[in-house]
Amino acid sequence: MTFYERLISETTDERDAFLEIPLIQRTIRSGASRSLYLEFLSEAYHHVKHTVSLLALAVSRTTDERYQAALIEYIGEEHGHEKWVLEDITALGGNAEDVRNGKPGISCQVMVGYAYYAIERVSPYALLGSVHVLEGMSVLLADYVAEAMKQSLGLDNDRGLSYLKSHGSLDSEHITLFRSLVDGFEEHRTQQIIIENARIFYRLYGNIFQDLGACREYSDAA
Incomplete structure (x- = not known):
């Protein structure tokens, strides 16, 4: 069993719960x-x-040249993705400036805060736990969600769905690169850090959706 296969196996419960x-x-x-x-x-x-800042922080906190090189490549690929989100918000009639200048919900704040903490205080390899969850769930779900949203919103094109579509099956190359990267880590402690943080991030990322669902249910009931 490769380490990537072990990572998938040992986070099954958390992924299923998500x-x-x-x-x-x-x-x-x-x-x-x-x-x-x-x-x-x-x-x-x-x-x-925060993606680029977190990647850059991990680069600065590791002396592992192979890991550094992978993170630097990833920075180039992720740069500017937050602008796609704002463009989608505008396309769907939302106020992108209000979002840009606003604050996220508590669960989002906690997830981002923990990401910085984990890189600084646990290990720069902890970042890979979040990458596994955020990239993996995006590739798995984005195409299904984008199609469902297109139907429910009555859209005849992908306007407003660029963030989702960019993280769907066409982004599966990222998973291949991630798999290649983590399979190169042979030290047990490094592997455990990645597994433990993936478990944590399934919970933290899931909390954002739990909060969104709870707010919607409260709004519908009011």
Whole structure:
């Protein structure tokens, strides 16, 4: 068993729990309202905008040249993705400037804060736990969610869905590169750091969707 296969195996419970979040299940089946999707994009902006900074921090905290090179390449690929989110918000009638100048929900703040903490205080390899979750779930779910959203919003094109579409099956190359990277880590301690942080990030990322779902249910009931 390769380390990547072990990572998949040892995070099965956390991944299954994430995929069973009611909001995610409902959105895959039938999409979501425009307002709820805009709320999701707002939260996405407030964590995506930290991606390059987190990658750069990990570069500065490791002496592993192979890892550094992979992170630097990843920085080039991820630069500016937060702008795609703002463009989608504008395309769907939302106020991108309000989102840019606003604050994320508490769960998003906690996830981003933990990401910085983990790189600084646990290990720069902890970042790979978040990459595994965020990239893996994006590739797995983005195409399904984008199609469901297209139907529920009555869109006849992909306008407003560029963030989702860019992280769908066409982005699977990132998973291949990630797999190649992590399979090169042979030290048990490094492997455990990645596994443990993947488990944590499934929970932290899932909390964002739990909060969005809870807010929507409260709004619908009011």
